[in-house]
Amino acid sequence: MAATTVSNKRVILKRYVTGFPSEEDMEVVTAEAPLMAVPAGSEAVVVKNLYISCDPYMRNRMTHHEVPSYVADYVPGEVLTNYGVMTVISSGHPDFKAGDLVWGITGWEEYTMIDNPESLSKINHPDLPLSYYTGVLGLPGLTAYAGFFEICKPKKGDYVFISAASGAVGQIVGQLAKITGCYVIGSAGSDEKVNLLKTKFGFDDAFNYKKELDLDAALKRYFPKGIDIYFENVGGATLDAVLPNMRLRGRIAACGMISQYNLDNPDGVHNLFYIVTKRLRMEGFLVFDYNEMYHRFEEEMAAYLKEGKIIYVEDVVVGLDAAPAALIGLFTGRNVGKQLVAVSQE
Amino acid sequence: MAATTVSNKRVILKRYVTGFPSEEDMEVVTAEAPLMAVPAGSEAVVVKNLYISCDPYMRNRMTHHEVPSYVADYVPGEVLTNYGVMTVISSGHPDFKAGDLVWGITGWEEYTMIDNPESLSKINHPDLPLSYYTGVLGLPGLTAYAGFFEICKPKKGDYVFISAASGAVGQIVGQLAKITGCYVIGSAGSDEKVNLLKTKFGFDDAFNYKKELDLDAALKRYFPKGIDIYFENVGGATLDAVLPNMRLRGRIAACGMISQYNLDNPDGVHNLFYIVTKRLRMEGFLVFDYNEMYHRFEEEMAAYLKEGKIIYVEDVVVGLDAAPAALIGLFTGRNVGKQLVAVSQE
Ligand SMILES: NC(=O)c1ccc[n+]([C@@H]2O[C@H](COP(=O)([O-])OP(=O)(O)OC[C@H]3O[C@@H](n4cnc5c(N)ncnc54)[C@H](OP(=O)(O)O)[C@@H]3O)[C@@H](O)[C@H]2O)c1
Ligand SMILES: NC(=O)c1ccc[n+]([C@@H]2O[C@H](COP(=O)([O-])OP(=O)(O)OC[C@H]3O[C@@H](n4cnc5c(N)ncnc54)[C@H](OP(=O)(O)O)[C@@H]3O)[C@@H](O)[C@H]2O)c1
Numbered sequence: 031m032a033a034t035t036v037s038n039k040r041v042i043l044k045r046y047v048t049g050f051p052s053e054e055d056m057e058v059v060t061a062e063a064p065l066m067a068v069p070a071g072s073e074a075v076v077v078k079n080l081y082i083s084c085d086p087y088m089r090n091r092m093t094h095h096e097v098p099s100y101v102a103d104y105v106p107g108e109v110l111t112n113y114g115v116m117t118v119i120s121s122g123h124p125d126f127k128a129g130d131l132v133w134g135i136t137g138w139e140e141y142t143m144i145d146n147p148e149s150l151s152k153i154n155h156p157d158l159p160l161s162y163y164t165g166v167l168g169l170p171g172l173t174a175y176a177g178f179f180e181i182c183k184p185k186k187g188d189y190v191f192i193s194a195a196s197g198a199v200g201q202i203v204g205q206l207a208k209i210t211g212c213y214v215i216g217s218a219g220s221d222e223k224v225n226l227l228k229t230k231f232g233f234d235d236a237f238n239y240k241k242e243l244d245l246d247a248a249l250k251r252y253f254p255k256g257i258d259i260y261f262e263n264v265g266g267a268t269l270d271a272v273l274p275n276m277r278l279r280g281r282i283a284a285c286g287m288i289s290q291y292n293l294d295n296p297d298g299v300h301n302l303f304y305i306v307t308k309r310l311r312m313e314g315f316l317v318f319d320y321n322e323m324y325h326r327f328e329e330e331m332a333a334y335l336k337e338g339k340i341i342y343v344e345d346v347v348v349g350l351d352a353a354p355a356a357l358i359g360l361f362t363g364r365n366v367g368k369q370l371v372a373v374s375q376e
Numbered sequence: 377m378a379a380t381t382v383s384n385k386r387v388i389l390k391r392y393v394t395g396f397p398s399e400e401d402m403e404v405v406t407a408e409a410p411l412m413a414v415p416a417g418s419e420a421v422v423v424k425n426l427y428i429s430c431d432p433y434m435r436n437r438m439t440h441h442e443v444p445s446y447v448a449d450y451v452p453g454e455v456l457t458n459y460g461v462m463t464v465i466s467s468g469h470p471d472f473k474a475g476d477l478v479w480g481i482t483g484w485e486e487y488t489m490i491d492n493p494e495s496l497s498k499i500n501h502p503d504l505p506l507s508y509y510t511g512v513l514g515l516p517g518l519t520a521y522a523g524f525f526e527i528c529k530p531k532k533g534d535y536v537f538i539s540a541a542s543g544a545v546g547q548i549v550g551q552l553a554k555i556t557g558c559y560v561i562g563s564a565g566s567d568e569k570v571n572l573l574k575t576k577f578g579f580d581d582a583f584n585y586k587k588e589l590d591l592d593a594a595l596k597r598y599f600p601k602g603i604d605i606y607f608e609n610v611g612g613a614t615l616d617a618v619l620p621n622m623r624l625r626g627r628i629a630a631c632g633m634i635s636q637y638n639l640d641n642p643d644g645v646h647n648l649f650y651i652v653t654k655r656l657r658m659e660g661f662l663v664f665d666y667n668e669m670y671h672r673f674e675e676e677m678a679a680y681l682k683e684g685k686i687i688y689v690e691d692v693v694v695g696l697d698a699a700p701a702a703l704i705g706l707f708t709g710r711n712v713g714k715q716l717v718a719v720s721q722e
Contacts (some may be wrong), residue, residue, distance in 0.1 A: 099653070100653035100654075169479045183587070216543050224684065265648065265649065269648070280567065284648075284651045284652045285652065286652060287648065287649050287652065290649055295646065296646045296647065296648070296649060297642065297644065297646065298644010298645060298646050299641065299644060299645050299646075299648055300641065300642045300644050300645075301642065302615070302630075302633065302645055303611065303633050303636055303642060304660075305630045305658060305659070305660035306631065306632060306633065306661070306662070307445070307660070307661040307662070308444040308446075309659075309660045309661055309662060309665065310659070311657065311658075311659040311660075311661050312651060312657070312658045312659070313651070313655075313656070313657040313658070313659075314650075314651040314652040314653070314654065314655045314657075315652070315655055316652070316653070316655060319655065
C-alpha cells in the first residue's frame with residue numbers, strides 16, 4: 031500500500047526571540063504530513079491534533095540560552111511543541127490504538143508522529159470537554175492543585191491573594207481556595223476579568239491592577255489584616271507590593287513571574303527583608319515534579335467539574351493560523367481564561 | 377538603712393537614625409544608678425552588667441518607624457538595651473539571689489534594675505567564658521543552630537555557602553555545617569577574616585568578597601556544582617549573585633540582610649525567577665521563635681565547645697565608652713568575630 035501524502039499546516043519558530051515576542055517570530059507553513067500509518071516495527075503513534083495549549087513558559091523556550099534553561103530551547107525552523115489533546119490515527123504501541131483520545135506533548139501542527147508514546151496519557155473523562163485536558167484537567171490544573179496544596183499549605187480562614195487570577199492557573203487556585211474555606215482576592219488586568227472573578231469564580235473580591243496607581247495601598251485596602259498566602263504568577267512590582275502586606279509566617283508559592291519573561295534585565299525587588307522579619311516562606315515549584323500526583327488530581331478535579339463546584343473559562347481561537355497571535359496575547363493579557371487553539375474541531 | 381547613690385555610666389540614643397549610623401547618634405552619659413537594694417515587696421532584680429552584646433538588629437531599633445517594626449524602636453534620651461551577661465546584686469525574686477550569674481535583656485550601662493526577671497536565664501556553664509552567653513551560647517548561637525538545622529535542613533554532602541561568615545552567627549553556622557558533613561565555603565570582608573575561616577573554623581574554602589569584582593563568577597569558581605544551602609546574612613547584591621548559582625531544590629535561610637540596614641531605599645534583587653525554575657525555598661526566621669529549643673541547644677553547644685569541636689572568636693572592646701564605635705563597626709566590618717563590650721571585668 032503506497033502511503034498517501036497529506037499536507038500538514040504547522041507553526042514554526044522563525045528566529046530566536048529577544049524582548050517582547052511578535053507574530054513575525056513565528057511562521058505558519060504547510061509541509062508534508064508524517065506517514066499516516068506507523069512503519070512496521072516502530073512503537074510510535076501518529077496523532078491528529080485537536081487542541082493545543084498556549085502557555086507562558088513557551089516564551090522562555092523561544093530564547094537562545096547559552097547556559098541551558100529549565101526547559102529546552104525551541105529550534106528556529108522547527109515546529110513548536112507543547113501540550114495538546116489528540117486522537118490516535120495509527121499506533122505501533124501496544125498501549126494505544128487508532129481512535130484513542132490522548133493528551134500530552136505534541137506539535138503545533140495538524141498531524142504529529144510521536145516517537146515516545148509512553149509520554150502520552152489517556153483521556154479518562156471524555157464526557158467533559160476534551161479541551162479541558164489543555165487546562166483544568168491538564169498542566170494548568172495540576173499546577174494550581176500542587177502549588178496551592180503542596181506549597182501554600184492552606185488552612186481554612188487564610189487570606190489568599192492571587193495575581194493573574196482569571197488566567198489558566200489563577201482561576202483554579204481561587205476556586206480551590208474557596209473550597210478550602212479561605213478568603214480569596216484576585217487581581218487581573220481588565221474590568222471584564224475582574225467581573226469574571228467576582229461573579230463566576232466566586233472570589234470574595236477582585237481588582238483591576240492597571241487601575242491601581244499604588245498597589246501597596248490597594249493591597250492594604252483589600253487585605254487590612256494582611257495576606258497569608260500569595261500565589262505568585264506575575265513577579266516584579268506585584269511581588270514587591272505584596273511583601274510588606276504579608277502576615278507573619280505567610281507563604282508565597284512562586285509559580286511564575288510573567289511580568290519578567292520579556293525583559294532582558296529583570297526588575298529589582300526591594301522588599302525582601304520582610305522575608306526575615308515576617309518569617310515568610312517563598313517557594314518555587316514546577317508542575318513537572320508532580321506527575322505522580324496527577325491521577326488523584328484528575329479524579330478530584332473531574333468530580334468538582336461534574337458537580338459544578340469548579341467552573342472553567344477558556345479562550346479558544348480556531349485554527350493554527352490564529353495560534354501565533356494567541357500565544358503572544360498571553361503577554362498583553364488578551365486572553366480571557368485559558369488560552370488554547372482548536373486545531374481541528376473533529 | 378539609707379540607700380547610697382552610685383554613679384551609672386550609660387549609653388543613650390541621642391536621636392533617631394537615618395542612613396548610616398554614627399557615634400554621634402549615641403551619647404555616653406553618667407547618671408545616678410538604680411537603688412542597689414530592691415525595694416521591699418518588689419520582684420525586681422538589680423544587676424551589674426559584665427558583658428553586653430552588639431548586634432546588627434539594633435540598627436533597626438534606632439529608626440523611627442511609623443508602622444511598628446518587628447522589634448520596638450529605641451527612644452531618644454533613653455538607655456539602649458540588648459542581651460548581656462550580668463551578676464545579680466540584689467533580688468526580690470524567689471528564683472534569683474545576689475551573686476547569681478544570669479544573661480538576658482539589660483541596659484547599656486553599669487547597673488540595671490530589671491523589673492521582669494522571668495526573662496533572665498541562669499548561666500549553666502560558668503566554666504566556659506561568661507562572654508559566650510552574648511554569642512555562641514546566646515542569641516547568635518541559637519540563631520545559627522535553629523537557622524541551620526530547622527530552616528536549611530542540611531544533609532551530609534550538601535554544598536553550603538555562608539555570607540558574613542566570620543561573624544557572630546556565620547562562624548557557628550560553618551562549624552555546624554562541617555560537623556554535619558557538608559562542604560562549606562564562606563565569604564568575608566577582609567583577608568584576615570578569610571584566613572580565620574580557613575585555618576581556625578575549618579571551612580573548606582573562603583574568599584574576600586571585596587576583592588571579587590564579579591561575585592557570580594567567584595561563586596561559579598568556588599561552587600562548580602552549585603549551592604544547596606545559602607545561609608543569608610547580607611542580602612542585596614550577594615543574594616542576587618547566589619540565586620543563579622543555587623542547585624535544584626536549594627534552600628536559602630534568610631537570617632539577615634545587613635547590607636540593606638542603612639539604606640533608605642533597599643537594593644533591588646533581580647534574579648528571583650530562579651526561585652521558580654530551580655524550585656528553591658527561601659525562608660525567613662527570627663531566633664525569638666526558637667526559645668523552646670534553647671536548652672537542647674545550650675547543652676549540645678556547650679559540649680562541642682568543651683570538646684574543642686567548635687571554636688569561637690570574639691572581638692571584645694573594654695568599657696562603655698567604646699560601645700558606640702563597636703556597634704557601628706558592625707556595619708563597616710570592623711569586628712573580627714563576635715562583637716561585644718566588656719562593661720566590667722569583675
Ligand atoms: N510553575 C509551573 O509549573 C507553572 C505551570 C504553568 C504556569 N505557570 C506560570 O503561571 C503563571 C500563569 O500562567 P497561566 O498559564 O495561568 O497564564 P494566564 O494567566 O492564563 O495568561 C497570562 C496572563 O498573565 C497576565 N500578564 C501578562 N503580562 C503581564 C504583566 N506584564 N504583568 C502582569 N500580568 C501580566 C495577563 O493577565 P492580566 O490581564 O490579568 O494581566 C495574562 O492573561 C505564569 O507566570 C506561568 O509562567 C507556572
Ligand atoms: N534572624 C535572626 O533572628 C537573627 C539573629 C541574629 C543575627 N541575625 C542577622 O545575622 C547577620 C549576621 O549577624 P551577626 O550578629 O553574626 O553579625 P556579624 O556578622 O558578627 O557582624 C556583621 C558583619 O556583617 C558584615 N557586613 C557589614 N556590612 C556589610 C555590607 N554592607 N555588605 C556585606 N557584609 C557586610 C561585616 O563582615 P564582613 O567584614 O565579612 O563584611 C560585619 O562584620 C545579620 O544580618 C543579622 O541581622 C539574624
